Amino acid sequence: MKLWTLSKKEAQDILGNKIYLLVVLVQVFIILGAFGLALATSVISDPALLDQYGITSNIKVGVTQDLQGSQLAKDLEAQKLKLVYYNNTQQANQFLGRQLAAVITISPQGEVQVQLDNANVFYQVASTKVRTAVNNFQTRRTLQSSGLASEKIKAIQEPVTLTEVPVAENQKVKIAMDSAYFVEIMYGFIMPFILLLPFFLASNIVTDSIVGERERKTFEVLLMTPLSSIMVVLGKIIPILTFSLIQSVAWIFLLDLLQVPIYNLFLMIIILFSMGLGFIGVGILISILVDSTKEANSAITLVLVFATFILFVPLFIKSGMFQGIINFIPTVLMVKIASSPVIRPEVMIYILPTIVISIAVFLFTVRSFKHERAIRL
Amino acid sequence: MMNFTTITRWEFKNTLKSRKFLLIFFLQISVLFLMIVVFNSFAANLESEKGLSITPSLTGFATLDVEDQGGLFSKRLNPEVLTIQNSTYNQGMARLANGNIGGFFAVPSNSVALIQNNDRVATILYLDYRDPKRSVIRQEVNNTNQILSSTLTSAYLDSLKSQNNTNQPGITEKTSGESLPLQIVRKVMLAVLLFLPLFLFGNLVIDSIVGEKERKTGEILMAMPLSSTDIILGKSVAVVLTMALQVAMWMIILLGAGFQLKNAAIVYMTVVLTALPIVGLTTIIAAYAKNYKEAGIGLSFAYIFIVGLLIVPLLAYLSRQSAAANISPMTLTMRLFSGETIAPVDILLSFAFILILSLLSYGISIKLFSRDDVVFGPRPGIIRLALELLGIKKRRVLK
Numbered sequence: 001m002k003l004w005t006l007s008k009k010e011a012q013d014i015l016g017n018k019i020y021l022l023v024v025l026v027q028v029f030i031i032l033g034a035f036g037l038a039l040a041t042s043v044i045s046d047p048a049l050l051d052q053y054g055i056t057s058n059i060k061v062g063v064t065q066d067l068q069g070s071q072l073a074k075d076l077e078a079q080k081l082k083l084v085y086y087n088n089t090q091q092a093n094q095f096l097g098r099q100l101a102a103v104i105t106i107s108p109q110g111e112v113q114v115q116l117d118n119a120n121v122f123y124q125v126a127s128t129k130v131r132t133a134v135n136n137f138q139t140r141r142t143l144q145s146s147g148l149a150s151e152k153i154k155a156i157q158e159p160v161t162l163t164e165v166p167v168a169e170n171q172k173v174k175i176a177m178d179s180a181y182f183v184e185i186m187y188g189f190i191m192p193f194i195l196l197l198p199f200f201l202a203s204n205i206v207t208d209s210i211v212g213e214r215e216r217k218t219f220e221v222l223l224m225t226p227l228s229s230i231m232v233v234l235g236k237i238i239p240i241l242t243f244s245l246i247q248s249v250a251w252i253f254l255l256d257l258l259q260v261p262i263y264n265l266f267l268m269i270i271i272l273f274s275m276g277l278g279f280i281g282v283g284i285l286i287s288i289l290v291d292s293t294k295e296a297n298s299a300i301t302l303v304l305v306f307a308t309f310i311l312f313v314p315l316f317i318k319s320g321m322f323q324g325i326i327n328f329i330p331t332v333l334m335v336k337i338a339s340s341p342v343i344r345p346e347v348m349i350y351i352l353p354t355i356v357i358s359i360a361v362f363l364f365t366v367r368s369f370k371h372e373r374a375i376r377l
Numbered sequence: 378m379m380n381f382t383t384i385t386r387w388e389f390k391n392t393l394k395s396r397k398f399l400l401i402f403f404l405q406i407s408v409l410f411l412m413i414v415v416f417n418s419f420a421a422n423l424e425s426e427k428g429l430s431i432t433p434s435l436t437g438f439a440t441l442d443v444e445d446q447g448g449l450f451s452k453r454l455n456p457e458v459l460t461i462q463n464s465t466y467n468q469g470m471a472r473l474a475n476g477n478i479g480g481f482f483a484v485p486s487n488s489v490a491l492i493q494n495n496d497r498v499a500t501i502l503y504l505d506y507r508d509p510k511r512s513v514i515r516q517e518v519n520n521t522n523q524i525l526s527s528t529l530t531s532a533y534l535d536s537l538k539s540q541n542n543t544n545q546p547g548i549t550e551k552t553s554g555e556s557l558p559l560q561i562v563r564k565v566m567l568a569v570l571l572f573l574p575l576f577l578f579g580n581l582v583i584d585s586i587v588g589e590k591e592r593k594t595g596e597i598l599m600a601m602p603l604s605s606t607d608i609i610l611g612k613s614v615a616v617v618l619t620m621a622l623q624v625a626m627w628m629i630i631l632l633g634a635g636f637q638l639k640n641a642a643i644v645y646m647t648v649v650l651t652a653l654p655i656v657g658l659t660t661i662i663a664a665y666a667k668n669y670k671e672a673g674i675g676l677s678f679a680y681i682f683i684v685g686l687l688i689v690p691l692l693a694y695l696s697r698q699s700a701a702a703n704i705s706p707m708t709l710t711m712r713l714f715s716g717e718t719i720a721p722v723d724i725l726l727s728f729a730f731i732l733i734l735s736l737l738s739y740g741i742s743i744k745l746f747s748r749d750d751v752v753f754g755p756r757p758g759i760i761r762l763a764l765e766l767l768g769i770k771k772r773r774v775l776k
Contacts, residue, residue: 019674097554110546119554131550138548139530146537155497159529160522164515165503167473172506180516183509184458188435261509315435323436335435341507342476 002227006235010209014239020205024247027197031251034190035176035258042182047125049179056080059126062092062103072106075137079129089113101126104134112138173341176259186260187339189315192331194251195268196311198244199276200304203283207296209236210287210369223377229370236284237362241276248272262338267347271330271337271354278358279307285365288372330354384603384611385618388585392619398581402623405577409627412570413634420562439510440478441518442469447488450500453521454482458513473505480504480514492529560695567636568691568711571644574623575652576680578616579659583672585612586663586746595752605747609664609739613656620652639716647713650731651706655683657738664745667756704730741766 014020043049050056061081067073068085076083084100086092092103093115101120105113112134116127136157143153166172175183213219222232249269252262262268282303290296311331314322326332327350337343392398437460444466445451454461464472469481481503485491491498502518504511555563589595598608628645632638658679666672687707694702694711702708703723712719744766745751757765764770 019670022674107546112546112548114548114550116550116552117554118552118556119560123556134548139534142534142537152495156495156530156533158497158526159492159495160498160500160526162519162522163499163501165501166506167503169506173509175509175512178512180513183513184435184438187509188438326436332435335438339438339510 002225003231003235003238006225006227006232007238010236011239011243014205014243017205020201023201024198027194027201027247027251028254030197031194031254034194035186035260038182038185038190039177041185042177042179044122045124045181046179047128049177050122050125051080055122056125056129057082059101059120059122059129060084060099061126061130062086062095062100064088064092064105067104067106071140072104072112072134072137075133076104076130078136079133081126081129081133102130104130173261174259175261183339187335189312191255191260191262191338192315192334193312194255195248195272195334196275196331198247198251199272199279200307202240202244202276203279203304204300206236206240206280206283207287207300208293209284210372211290211293211296212287215293220376223373229373230366233284233362233366233369237277237280241273241280244276244280245269245273248276263341264337264343267337267343267351268334271334271351274351274355274358275330278354278361281358281361281365285361285368288365288368328353380603381607381611381614384608385614388612388615389618392581392615401577405574405623406626406630409570409573409630413631413636416562416566416570420559439480439508439513439517441480441482441514442472442478443482443484444469445482445484445488446486447484449488449492449525450482450484450521453524455517455520459517470503473503476505476507478505479508479510480518482518495533561692564711564715565688565691565695567631567638567714568707569688570627570631571624571648571710571714572651572687572707574620574627575648575655576684577623578620579676579680581616581619582612582656582659583663583666583669583676585615586660587666587669587672590752591668599749599752606743609660609743609746613653613660613739616656616659617649617652620656621649624648624652637716638714640713644710644713647706647710647727650728651687654731654734654738657735657742658683660742661738661745664742665751665756665759665762667754700726703727706731 043053043055047056050059057080059081060083061076062084063073063076063086065085065087073083084092084095086095089103089105092100092105096103096115097117097119101117101122103115107113114130114134116130117123120126139157140153143156148156176186210219213222225232227235249272252265252268255262283300286296286299286303290299311329314326314329314332315335333347333350333354337347436457438458440460440462441454442462442464443451443454444464451461451463462478464481466481466483469478469483472478473481483501483503485498485500488498500518500522502515504515508514589598599605603611624645628638628641632641638644659676662672662675662679666675687705690702690705691708691711693699694708700723703712703726706727709719709724709727712723745762750757751762761770765772
């Protein structure tokens, strides 16, 4: 009951904090922004998607008049590039880098000359498409000159074919963009980042929970109340942990709404809860140890930079020998759990260290609080 | 005779004398050194053709079973993204149906023989559509097939060449222009570095105006034989001078680190002139804010807005070369230091933008600062204040 009173008071403090509410709102914009950015970059870097959205036809390639209707022109058009015809190479070259992403000509000796503009926004896609077209043309030309039958030429040009057979198509899961880059960046970085934002924020908010009481000279009053140390720490933790967990779960539903489905909700909540407990525990621990709010702010900034490093760098490094350790990192776990409809049971073992560490942080915080109390009273 | 130079002298001396400021000043310079190192390694990475990938590297992100007796395909699949397991058709399909794996890739058992005969190898990918990672598996399998395809084709062409010994005309490829990522790292980052000092001293403005309110010395300042114009301008000029000093040091360091900065004198002037409206906007916030906390929040939002205003036209210029992008002094600066020839109209546009924003921001902040209800309270709301400044509503006067 007393715990409830303290929790209620702390909760009111948090909800009365306009800046906190503002930052909660800002997070929604961060999520939508990151989502939009992921969509845009996926489209720009994926030739198939550019074709699908009809952007490829905006990539213009300059060719000379004499190539009209030629096999090379057909190969270029097969890549869905838009061809613009010029009287001669010089004329076409004038527009290279402005309207044209590339200029392609055939010299009198039969050499295919390709000029690419690196500065084009779609350079990556344009160069891939141009190179594919020119290589196709060149291969066919070589094979034809050696007198092979057209059936054989096709087999040599494309020695491997791939047929895709959908399984369980009627239970197809909808995803905002069925692109590899989008799925990788979304599950592999943006999702853990978004879901952990509320806890980064929470650990920032709680840093003044104890040192603030000390500065406002209300700490002694708090210690006089008939609450055990563990109850005081719990009373400080429960409201903010609840709020940030609610936010995090809300972001999960928001992602679901944006068609980035998050699987294994229950396991995800367990991980998020443990990480929240850890983050907030560290925040309160700092608050107990420092002398002023200013100091607490610098300390938590340092801790969060360190945490970002530990949590997010493993998502980007090619591991090898460290893989054994990386599997235990909670963000790596989140990626695997959130993106898989069916998970392997050994994942449960990987969660254990996260839970153990967060409980250890909590217990250590309570111990430090007891120590502080013993000094004060 | 007292005028704004008096205030400027005080403030500037105070700033330079403060130990904390000197500490921050040199801390910033060490941050600059760090950034130079990071940028250089970025640019080197981009130039080395490896490119810069920002794709997360997730070992075992997706799972795939493979039936490939020839082994040509399975050894080429990317183990950094896929967890690959060899299995038979029946096993693979069963695991796929249970949702244990995301896909099953079937290669004909006679694939090696087919390849030796120059016949087509038809592969099949069974893909679980219940898995959101299906596109990742599809792409990895596609990549493997393409790599194998082009290897086989070029091997065949090579053997053809050695047989026939004909002189087939080839392909030549030339590239022109700097790639966009490289331009962004080289030019945009340099422009950002040059403008960065303008955003590092906002707290000086806040300190010198809001500080007077918090320390309750504002009344004394107001009682001095100085107009509010003198006070605002005096304090602003002191901060602009500080920024000018820092920008000068940064430019010397950047030049020393081997960065190409053409037209250095005009570049310096443009950056310092841009400091005027930025400080001006900061003084508006400082004049209105009641305390440090409020000013801090206002400042964060204002700076996000200003940074957008500076950078967005710059990026637009890089991709489209549009003339309107010159409105941002950052675009002008970038074009100046990369040695482009610039039409006088473009320079004028940029300077006109600085001038208009400066006049507007200082005008508003002087107006605000001369009102004691804004400075000492009770403070009117922002909307009411805006309407009053525009002359739509009349100011309420307490009797």
